[in-house]
Amino acid sequence: MKALPPPSIRARLTLALLASSVLWIIAVAAAVWLTVHDEVDELLDDTLLAAAEGLRGPLSQLPAIGMAGSAESPETSASGRFAWQVVDHLAESGAQVVAASALAPAVPLRPVASGGFSDSDAWRVFGIPLTDGRRWLYVAQTHAERQEALAETALSAALATLAITLLAQVWLQAQIRHELRPLQRLAEHLADGDPEDPGAALGPAERRELQPVHRAIAELTRRLALRLERERAFTGHAAHSLRTPLAGIDAQLAVALRESPASLQPRLQRVRTAARRLHRVVSALLALFRSSAALHPQELDVADLIPRLAIEGLAFELPDHRMLTADADLLAAALLNLFDNSLRHGATTIHLSLPGSNILRVHDNGTGVSEGERERLQNALRGQVDTAGGGLGLLLVDLIARAHGGSLQLPAVEHGFAAELHLAARQPAA
């Protein structure tokens, strides 16, 4: 099952910003609503009050009942904003509208004379007396109009907040990208870095928050370099410890072959062959161990490798095109092991070919293996487990191919045994 990619800092920050922006807009709108509600109410009441004071003078001159409408109406200055009524409150006939603006209702805004602010179903009314307590001026505004004014104010505030928030979003997005860039640069630096060269310092951290990361990487690099150094020293010791006795065995066998009777010579020769095979395996192991840290791929001609391997008893058929990109020492070690396998399986001829880009196919004319055995070996290689029966050789060859970013494939063939070294295309070392 394919693992999900880890969450992105940028995506998470963007999401958090969006969520906070939405909450911010709602909060601002609510605050504006609450604040503006009272303030606008107060402002509108002040307007009613001011309008009432303004109308009071002109409307005080209105004649008695029955003469309404003859006075010059002052409503032009406040039409559309609010309505007004001049109401006479008579003991005998009740409240009677003496004069009114066009928007005012036909019935008195207040049935009983009273001053100050009051609310009816549809109106907000402010009343002040005009004369002798009988005649009152009522200035009123509909609740709907007041709500509309309130809504317009709140909406304007909310829209302004939204616009500012959106602009802030764009700016913050750009800022996030900008602030994440040092991380990207750090990743690129690390990707290009040489683990064997702790001197290739990262340079000063571009952000304070990256300083611990820089310190951790520097410490990790130092430890890695130390470990590589130790491993290299170990390889040197291992090489000395393994190679010298092998050379001693070979020298002693060479002397024994000269000094021993003819009847013993074939046996000694077999011992010497086995010792040389051991030498090849050791060489491959050491080369692999040493190269695990740094591969040195180069353009090379396969034909140049064959004489270096000093394999006896095999004839080679080489293709016209023989150029590969690989670590020469590792490829030589891999071929040594493959050829050694071929020899042990009775091969006399090796056919080399390059069936694909950076793929080397080694096909021998030995006894080969059965289809079931071939599949078992291939599965064992795929699982990186002991190839039991296939020998250490195939596992080593596979490890070498993997060190190159590829793998060892064992294709089905009609005769003999074939192995394909898939070496991922790597750039030759500069």
Added chain:
Amino acid sequence: MRLLLIEDDDILGEGLRDFLAVDGHRVDWCRTLQQVAAHQGEPYDALLVDWQLPDGSGLDWLRGRRRRGDATPALMLTARDLLDDRIRGLDSGADDYLVKPFAPEELAARLRAVSRRIAGSADTRRRFGEVEVDLVARAVRVSGQRVELTSREWAILEALLLRPGRIVSKADLERLVLGFAAEWASNAVEVHVAALRRKLGRAMVETVRGIGYRLASGQ
């Protein structure tokens, strides 16, 4: 050839000494640099030096020898096979570099190559008038007829061949032919030189009175 082998591994040292001895070389084998000090001033045709020794670096020892003007051909025998190591070895004065494990046959072949270089000719055969000497086959012919030499006669001839035009003192010749700490009769060299002259002609080996011996000019 008289060889100084410096190798701390008993099995390898003994194997190489015996293998090279069968090839007709005289091998002084030292396991440590301390033992090598006892051979100070001894003449050798070639040095076989292990890099890592129990009491120091064979490479440093060789470098010191080169600094003192010693030009004896030297082969490094080492398990260190990295390119950097090979370059370091050759730059420190080694004439050749052999990575362990190696076949002793290859070492013998490289020694033959060294002897050809010392003798100043790519050809393994040298001619001195009617006398033809094959360094690889260890064979001598006079007027086309094979002449058998004893191992010591051959050793004297080879020591002189490897020092063309140079006078080799009687003492050096004794040590080159017999090896370190050997007891010879005081006139042994004269006896073997006389035998050589008898077999190859009087002009083959020239006596420089009071100094030593020199080979006649060859082709």
